[in-house]
Amino acid sequence: MKYAGVSKHIVAGMALCLPLLLGSPLSHAASPESREPAKLLFGHEKLPSPGPSQPIGFYSRGCMQGGLALPLTGPTWQIMHPERNRNWGTSWLIDFLKRVSARAARYSGWPGLLIGDMAQPRGGPMLNLHGSHQIGMEADIWFTPMPHHVMSAHERATKRALDMVASNGMHVSRNWTNAQMQALRAVAIDPEVDRIFVNPAIKKAICATATGNRAWLNKIHPYYGHKTHFHVRLFCPPGAPACKPQAPYFKGEMCGKHLAYWFSAAVMHPKPNPHYRPRPPLTLAQLPAPCAAVLRQR
Numbered sequence: 001m002k003y004a005g006v007s008k009h010i011v012a013g014m015a016l017c018l019p020l021l022l023g024s025p026l027s028h029a030a031s032p033e034s035r036e037p038a039k040l041l042f043g044h045e046k047l048p049s050p051g052p053s054q055p056i057g058f059y060s061r062g063c064m065q066g067g068l069a070l071p072l073t074g075p076t077w078q079i080m081h082p083e084r085n086r087n088w089g090t091s092w093l094i095d096f097l098k099r100v101s102a103r104a105a106r107y108s109g110w111p112g113l114l115i116g117d118m119a120q121p122r123g124g125p126m127l128n129l130h131g132s133h134q135i136g137m138e139a140d141i142w143f144t145p146m147p148h149h150v151m152s153a154h155e156r157a158t159k160r161a162l163d164m165v166a167s168n169g170m171h172v173s174r175n176w177t178n179a180q181m182q183a184l185r186a187v188a189i190d191p192e193v194d195r196i197f198v199n200p201a202i203k204k205a206i207c208a209t210a211t212g213n214r215a216w217l218n219k220i221h222p223y224y225g226h227k228t229h230f231h232v233r234l235f236c237p238p239g240a241p242a243c244k245p246q247a248p249y250f251k252g253e254m255c256g257k258h259l260a261y262w263f264s265a266a267v268m269h270p271k272p273n274p275h276y277r278p279r280p281p282l283t284l285a286q287l288p289a290p291c292a293a294v295l296r297q298r
């Protein structure tokens with residue numbers, strides 16, 4: 001039911017566009033561009049492809065048809081780094097951010113949320129910074145409160161985010177307050193959220209202090225980095241047949257042994273691995289076949 005507002009539009013889109021896109025298996029595989037790093041192709045696209053919003057593929061191996069822009073300023077949000085042109089997402093992500101930013105403002109007492117990178121106009125791999133964010137179903141949200149004034153483009157490009165984690169990585173810093181936790185909770189309780197990544201020290205603080213209904217804690221995954229922002233990943237929605245879901249992972253609050261692992265010597269002080277080789281960048285041929293059509297459509 002929660003998707004009722006967009007279902008008609010999506011069903012129409014599937015009829016018009018998806019057969020066209022999904023019915024072209026690997027037709028791009030022989031083209032010379034198919035072996036180029038896909039980030040070079042998607043990273044320079046300035047505008048979305050036509051057609052209704054559709055996430056295509058997996059969060060870290062895919063693209064997006066019919067991207068929509070979240071306005072740079074809304075009643076309860078402001079986009080950071082607008083110069084990156086990464087304020088794009090599927091209709092689900094756009095609706096979600098509008099909805100949860102309003103709730104986060106109420107829960108935290110802040111004027112709203114600062115939104116970081118979402119996706120590129122046509123999704124796909126990015127030139128820098130992210131391995132995922134490819135299908136228009138993910139966003140980074142800052143732990144720094146939104147100011148009361150509308151920020152200039154310069155301020156959005158240069159403002160420093162507050163670090164929520166102490167320098168030893170073992171616990172939160174003095175920047176972490178109940179307001180940050182309430183903003184995070186406001187986002188995590190939304191039923192469209194699959195998982196949220198935060199620094200392990202932040203998960204530890206939440207495990208120690210969250211009161212009331214703690215069911216949302218199982219959405220909060222400890223991960224490297226994520227000291228100044230949290231990363232939200234939405235479920236593949238009904239009406240998005242080309243979206244590849246991620247297997248469920250957490251059971252319960254996961255505040256015990258699993259969390260303790262993140263503070264073990266193996267994670268905190270890893271030994272260098274002499275056999276480590278960075279993975280070569282994804283090529284267009286390695287993305288789902290419809291992504292070639294997403295790039296071509298004007």
Ligand SMILES: [Zn+2]
Binds near residue numbers: 133139231232
């Ligand atoms: Zn992210």
